[in-house]
Amino acid sequence: xxxxxxxxxxxxxxxxxxxxxxxxxxxxxxxxxxxxxxxxxxxxxxxxxxxxxxxxxxxxxxxxxxxxxxxxxxxxxxxxxxxxxxxxxxxxxxxxxxxxxxxxxxxxxxxxxxxxxxxxxxxxxxxxxxxxxxxxxxxxxxxxxxxxxxxxxxxxxxxxxxxxxxxxxxxxxxxxxxxxxxxxxxxxxxxxxxxxxxxxxxxxxxxxxxxxxxxxxxxxxxxxxxxxxxxxxxxxxxxxxxxxxxxxxxxxxxxxxxxxxxxxxxxxxxxxxxxxxxxxxxxxxxxxxxxxxxxxxxxxxxxxxxxxxxxxxxxxxxxxxxxx
Ligand code: FAD
Ligand code: NAP
Numbered sequence: 001x002x003x004x005x006x007x008x009x010x011x012x013x014x015x016x017x018x019x020x021x022x023x024x025x026x027x028x029x030x031x032x033x034x035x036x037x038x039x040x041x042x043x044x045x046x047x048x049x050x051x052x053x054x055x056x057x058x059x060x061x062x063x064x065x066x067x068x069x070x071x072x073x074x075x076x077x078x079x080x081x082x083x084x085x086x087x088x089x090x091x092x093x094x095x096x097x098x099x100x101x102x103x104x105x106x107x108x109x110x111x112x113x114x115x116x117x118x119x120x121x122x123x124x125x126x127x128x129x130x131x132x133x134x135x136x137x138x139x140x141x142x143x144x145x146x147x148x149x150x151x152x153x154x155x156x157x158x159x160x161x162x163x164x165x166x167x168x169x170x171x172x173x174x175x176x177x178x179x180x181x182x183x184x185x186x187x188x189x190x191x192x193x194x195x196x197x198x199x200x201x202x203x204x205x206x207x208x209x210x211x212x213x214x215x216x217x218x219x220x221x222x223x224x225x226x227x228x229x230x231x232x233x234x235x236x237x238x239x240x241x242x243x244x245x246x247x248x249x250x251x252x253x254x255x256x257x258x259x260x261x262x263x264x265x266x267x268x269x270x271x272x273x274x275x276x277x278x279x280x281x282x283x284x285x286x287x288x289x290x291x292x293x294x295x296x297x298x299x300x301x302x303x304x305x306x307x308x309x310x311x312x313x314x315x316x317x318x319x320x321x322x323x324x
Pocket of ligand 2: 053120155156176177181182204239
């Protein structure tokens, strides 16, 4: 392991909207701030077509919002380096962040690692992943010009991304396990008005079929009648929810039974000096606005934490000198 010389005040893990905001607040407060990210800054915004619920923009493409956030984040001297964080070790008043062969020493850590897509777990899903099975309409939608698609799920992602896919596909069938959608009303209304979008209610996709090379169809079972139908499609987009990206932090004992990180309203976890924000946190509303709000709070709180730490260290030094 190679340990960097520098001691940071704050290390932010993950450069989605939450992490970027935390880095912005911390660096603007003159804290020595490092942003560690294992991919492209922007997080889930890079996989989102249009964002219409972020104030300041009537509508903006997700990747463009990501770029703008990154530019404003970096203006106050935060460092950004590539790093895939595997562990945080508590060492007295320091926190050691391990990322690949490198370790970084810091006084506070803000975890902003977001979530990942839940798999459907049906036959054909693994085999045809990238060959008709996708979890990202923005990334793969353009491969399906004039084609037929199935979208699985009934939340914001399935319904919004399903509607987005109609600019490429000629037919998008949303297969949902209930007869009402979980998606926000405005997202539902748009889908209902779109002639290329249809719904298969109360139904599960039980298998994804293919010809060995690519997807050719889905097997759908109606949960009320047990009727099974096979539908020809060229692609399947799966949006059945999200899971916390928190494996690297499970040994800290700061997660609930599903792996979401538990914090108080100041984004503090049970371990002093370790904060968590955004989608990885146990909370009800997972949005860009709420990730940004969490980031501001954590950046600010980290500043207070480090001031207290400095005060404590100075008092301890003074006490030691007096004792001498
Ligand atoms: P993320 O955006 O998930 O970012 C986390 C970052 O951490 C990633 O860049 C990841 O690479 C990095 N990371 C993870 N683990 C590690 C590690 N171990 N080491 C280093 N880096 C790591 N919300 C809205 O408000 N409006 C919308 O229109 C909207 N559309 C959406 C569309 C889709 C398809 C999806 C899936 C979500 C959408 N959301 C939308 C929700 C929104 O994108 C999320 O709530 C938001 O991005 C969460 O931000 P975050 O910073 O917590 O995490
Ligand atoms: P979600 O809200 O958890 O919805 C998941 C959907 O998949 C639900 O409809 C669920 O059905 C269904 N589902 C779960 N497991 C299933 C299974 N095994 N088989 C079949 N269906 C299954 O997840 P999401 O839509 O990905 O959204 C994630 C977060 O991002 C949310 O907080 C959301 O608000 C946010 N987001 C926001 C926007 C926006 O603001 N424009 C856009 C996208 C996402 P049930 O309904 O029966 O539970």
